[in-house]
Amino acid sequence: MENINMLLQGFSVLLTWQNVFVTFLGAILGLIVGAMPGIGSLAGVALLLPLTYSFNPTTAVIMLGSLYYANMFGGAFSAILLNIPGDSPAVMTALDGYPMATVKKRPGQALLVSNFSSFIGGLIGMIILTFTGPALANIGLKFGPSEMTALLLVAMTSIGWLVGENPSKGLLLTLFGILLACMGMDTLTGSPRYDFGNEYLLGGIPFTPFVIGMVGFSQVMILMDERLVKAKEVTEKLTIRGSLLTKHDLKRLLPPALRSGVLGTFMGVLPGAGATAASFMGYAVQKSFKSEEPLGSGAVEGIASCEAANNGAAAGSFAPLLALGIPGSGTGAVLLGGLMLWGLNPGPLLFTNEPDFAWGLIASLFLANVVALMCAWGVIPLLIKILSVPTRLIIPCITVICIVGSYSTSNSMYGVLVMLISGVLGYVMHKFRYPAAPVLLAFVLAPMLESNMRKSFIISRGSLDIFFDSPLSLAFMTIFIVILLFPAARAVFGSFARTKMETAK
């Protein structure tokens, strides 16, 4: 009850014309920045940080929080319409969003599923944040290196869901993605590793150009097969009404969105996990639940699961940031820097010493969630027009966006080169039926996995017991082993069953 009173007090802080204005401004800028490939929430928040210097701390952080939050909505736009994720958490959205928009010819519904799921996931995250913020942050602190290792191993092995009928290809790409992530600096000691004497490789392979290439530019190469196909006829559905979801769509959307909203919030609370990992996990978990259509073919459940998870994580990441001063992601680190810049000290005392600020920020997230949904819904008719542009015109335009987006993340031609190479790689993989998602998932999670695994071994002096000591890590390791053994068990029992059937015949 006390938390509700504090939240209402937060709304009273929020509801000044200046704070409401910056919430709207942050939401609109966040949508735009999120939709632009290669910029992402981290760069967006960092680039717009100077804009907030003229505001008081509460107003400034409200704007940045709103921007970060709306960014999660915007990232899905280009993922769904162009198959170019605007931000890394939107990588999974493209898997089902793009087929739903193009193959199933339901672009408006795909965008709306994404927006609604983002809204639901975010709302769940904010409600959980309101009631359990400080307590939730403490749960996150219980995740030491061994627990994080076990959790990440579960995430890695769940890649089996992405590869479907060919586990060896998925495993090959997972390991390949991990090795790519090992290039650059050793995460623990900071010493150079696998840089082959190249100064660019010293910083590792940049994620955003890698994703733009692997998902976006490879799509351009694939589109060359379709360039003479007639432009998609979507003009009859260019209205908001034409984009409305049916009751059946909503029925399919709700369970995964609710589930992933909770999961995403929890992932957001974990230090270092962030919205990208949450989005991958949300999608992975959905694979173990029933979907009306197979995931990856344009399923509503696929879009809902990852979008709700990443927005839940965006909200959840504010718990450790505000209550403990631990940023859950790179964007959280920029926000933390902003807080310190304005003389605020995040930590257990923030809610006591600066209640106006802390609760005003949480209240602004609620408002940003509604504003982002409204804005995103309002621009759907404009966005769908992109799909009615002939493929022949789209190809050079997407190529230009890929080049500009990958350049802008690193301010060097190295980013463009990475985009080009990974694009060619993605195209070849597509042709040889190697799925791209395991590489991306492994690439994102590998540094965290390595860091936590090595810390665990340092603590235990090389003993594996550390992974089975605490109840949390024991539970995750059990799940990991079950997932690992499941394909083998299925193969053995499958062949046993086949032999039995043949004998019976």
Added chain:
Amino acid sequence: MENAAAKTKGFGLNQAIPLATAAMAGVFLWLGLSQYGFWHDSKGPMSGFFPIVISSALLLVSIATFFQSFSEKRPTLPFLNWLPAFGVVLTLGATLLLGMVPSLALYVVLWLRLFEKYDWKTTLITTAVIMAIVIGCFVIWLGVPFPQGLIYEAITE
């Protein structure tokens, strides 16, 4: 579309991916063991620990996938699909001379006009729209310092 490319079985490009990953695993394994180290008695796992474990696993999986790949159909990689990649390479080359923004504009114009055979009106409108996004969002708003090329630098010196 991709299915149309499915051809015969046998040795060919199908084996290239597992062979490439096996070679990569071999290099990472060798560098890990020879340069970065696996385990230190007092410090525990060293820089090469994680990559050595992963590259060993990758080597094994690559070998398994290599043998499995013989039973798969061989797709073709049409020359036409490689044109965007060649376009990017040429744009990167032109960037050194003209700068990135003019090179991108030139790329769009040449692609639409020479390759797609669009009329000037469509070509120029498309170029204007995409360049407005590039200049408006990336150059003016976000202030991305795109390379300006040797010609611009020679003029401004």
